[in-house]
Amino acid sequence: MRGNWEVWHLTRPEQFFSYASGYLRAAIRNEESEESEELPFEWSDAAASLMLLAHAVELFLKGAI
DSSP: OOOGGGSTTSOHHHHHHHHHHHHHHHHHHHHHHHHHOSSOOOHHHHHHHHHHHHHHHHHHHHHHO
């Protein structure tokens, strides 16, 4: 079982890096699902992937600052 207690012990910048990695992995998985052709991939899916990527970058920069 997963939960937010996995990052409680981390400092705030470490939490930002952790979440940034998660958002990046989610964006990559979403894009990879496009290639599998199991489900139709539409513009809304691509837009969600781009937003996940943008949020990953934002959290990474917050952690770096």
